[in-house]
Amino acid sequence: xxxxxxxxxxxxxxxxxxxxxxxxxxLYHSERHMLDKIGDHPALNVTDFAKALGVTxxxxxxxxxxxxxxxxxxRYKSGTNEKEVFLELTETGRGIYLDHKKTNDKTLEPLLxxxxxxxxxxxxxxxxxxxxxxxxxNQSGKRMKEHL
Amino acid sequence: xxxxxxxxxxxxxxxxxxxxxxxxxxLYHSERHMLDKIGDHPALNVTDFAKALGVTxxxxxxxxxxxxxxxxxxRYKSGTNEKEVFLELTETGRGIYLDHKKTNDKTLEPLLxxxxxxxxxxxxxxxxxxxxxxxxxNQSGKRMKEHL
DNA sequence: CTTCTTGGTTTAGTAGCTATACCATAAATC
DNA sequence: GATTTATGGTATAGCTACTAAACCAAGAAG
Numbered sequence: 350x351x352x353x354x355x356x357x358x359x360x361x362x363x364x365x366x367x368x369x370x371x372x373x374x375x376l377y378h379s380e381r382h383m384l385d386k387i388g389d390h391p392a393l394n395v396t397d398f399a400k401a402l403g404v405t406x407x408x409x410x411x412x413x414x415x416x417x418x419x420x421x422x423x424r425y426k427s428g429t430n431e432k433e434v435f436l437e438l439t440e441t442g443r444g445i446y447l448d449h450k451k452t453n454d455k456t457l458e459p460l461l462x463x464x465x466x467x468x469x470x471x472x473x474x475x476x477x478x479x480x481x482x483x484x485x486x487n488q489s490g491k492r493m494k495e496h497l
Numbered sequence: 498x499x500x501x502x503x504x505x506x507x508x509x510x511x512x513x514x515x516x517x518x519x520x521x522x523x524l525y526h527s528e529r530h531m532l533d534k535i536g537d538h539p540a541l542n543v544t545d546f547a548k549a550l551g552v553t554x555x556x557x558x559x560x561x562x563x564x565x566x567x568x569x570x571x572r573y574k575s576g577t578n579e580k581e582v583f584l585e586l587t588e589t590g591r592g593i594y595l596d597h598k599k600t601n602d603k604t605l606e607p608l609l610x611x612x613x614x615x616x617x618x619x620x621x622x623x624x625x626x627x628x629x630x631x632x633x634x635n636q637s638g639k640r641m642k643e644h645l
Numbered sequence: 646c647t648t649c650t651t652g653g654t655t656t657a658g659t660a661g662c663t664a665t666a667c668c669a670t671a672a673a674t675c
Numbered sequence: 676g677a678t679t680t681a682t683g684g685t686a687t688a689g690c691t692a693c694t695a696a697a698c699c700a701a702g703a704a705g
Contacts, residue, residue, distance in 0.1 A: 350605060350608070352624065352627035352628060352630075352631055353508075353627060354508075355631055356627065356630050356631050356634055357505050357508055357509070358551070359631065359634040359635065359638060360501075360502075360505055360634055361505070361509070362551065362638060363634065363637060363638055363641060365691095366641055377691065377692085378691080378692085379691075379692055379693080394652075394653090395652070395653060395654095396651085396652060396653080403506070403510065404692090404693070404694085405693080405694060405695080406652075406653065406654090407653085407654075407655080407656095407693090407694075407695080407696090408692075408693055408694075409653090410653060410654055410655080411654090411655090411692085411693085412692085412693095414654090430701085430702085431700090431701060431702090432651075432652055432653080432700075432701045432702065433651095433652060433653085433701095434652075434653065434654095456637060457498060459633065460498070460630070460633065463626075463629060467622065471619060471622050474615065474619045474622070474623070475622070475623065475626055476500065478611075478623055479500035479501060479504065480500060481611055482500075482504050482608070483500055483503055483504050483507065485607065485608065486504055486507040486508055486511065487507065489511060489604060490507060490510060490511055493511060493514055513660095525660065525661085526660080526661085527660075527661060527662080542683075542684090543683070543684060543685095544682085544683060544684080552661090552662070552663090553662080553663060553664080554683075554684065554685090555662090555663075555664080555665090555684085555685075555686080555687095556661075556662055556663075557684095558684060558685055558686085559661085559662085559685090559686090560661085562685090578670085578671080578683095579669085579670060579671085580669070580670045580671060580682075580683055580684080581670095581671095581682095581683060581684085582683075582684065582685095
């Protein structure tokens with residue numbers, strides 16, 4: 350468990366580092382996160398993004414405003430509905446998104462190589478344990494919320 | 498990897514929830530973190546705690562001030578050295594620390610039970626992989642810092 | 646047509662940092 | 676021993692990344 354917590358905090362530290370996207374602008378952690386989510390799930394409205402990210406819609410609104418200011422995201426409304434706001438990446442934004450995905454895959458390559466060294470049943474076990482931990486944390490979260 | 502990231506964000510969400518320590522005071526995430534570290538490593542000075550936690554000494558100073566205000570931590574100076582400030586838990590603080598440890602062990606019990614179901618070599622593999630990930634993230638962190 | 650609900654934005658306030666300036670004490674140098 | 680340098684700690688200003696609440700507008704329901 351100490352190892353897990355250590356890994357989490359190191360991962361968090363890595364996530365925090367801002368990424369330069371042009372000579373003018375950096376993308377901060379939450380902004381990059383948002384951009385990637387928009388890239389993954391095009392055509393969701395603000396409220397749905399808020400749910401997907403686990404934050405309030407106000408938070409999404411704020412981050413999107415910044416991303417729009419940096420020219421990587423665009424809001425738009427569907428013809429029929431004048432209320433809901435949908436989000437999509439601009440050309441620039443799409444480039445950054447794809448770049449993120451690529452560098453992400455590249456950094457994860459060593460992990461895949463390492464895993465290839467081990468027999469399949471062990472790797473399956475690892476995945477099963479991660480799933481178990483995921484479900485475990487879900488349950489803990491629910492229990493904590495009930496206790497408030 | 499998706500599973501890992503999901504687990505991380507759920508773990509972070511759990512960590513964020515403030516803990517009531519009395520009718521008057523809550524302990525926020527950073528404060529609880531600090532309190533636990535002081536409990537684990539008594540008699541370190543502020544600078545060493547900053548290193549141990551991976552934050553600046555200013556940050557430690559701020560959190561400690563709050564913890565002192567809530568009556569769970571005390572600063573003191575060793576007789577000989579008038580410069581360094583050491584940290585220790587008060588009676589109340591020690592109680593909270595031990596309570597954290599106990600509830601922590603209790604929440605982790607299901608995980609231990611789950612692990613007991615599997616043969617030793619698989620558990621060892623799990624630990625090895627976590628160590629590998631830890632080292633991997635360490636390296637990535639260093640490389641990122643160099644690139645700035 | 647009026648009321649209620651839903652989607653979005655804005656604002657004020659907060660935690661949790663960092664960086665910087667600053668002060669005091671200890672260590673090193675002359 | 677006096678002066679300079681290094682070290683330990685604090686205080687302040689500023690930032691990200693949120694939340695909660697007030698608010699506004701558009702749809703849906705009555």
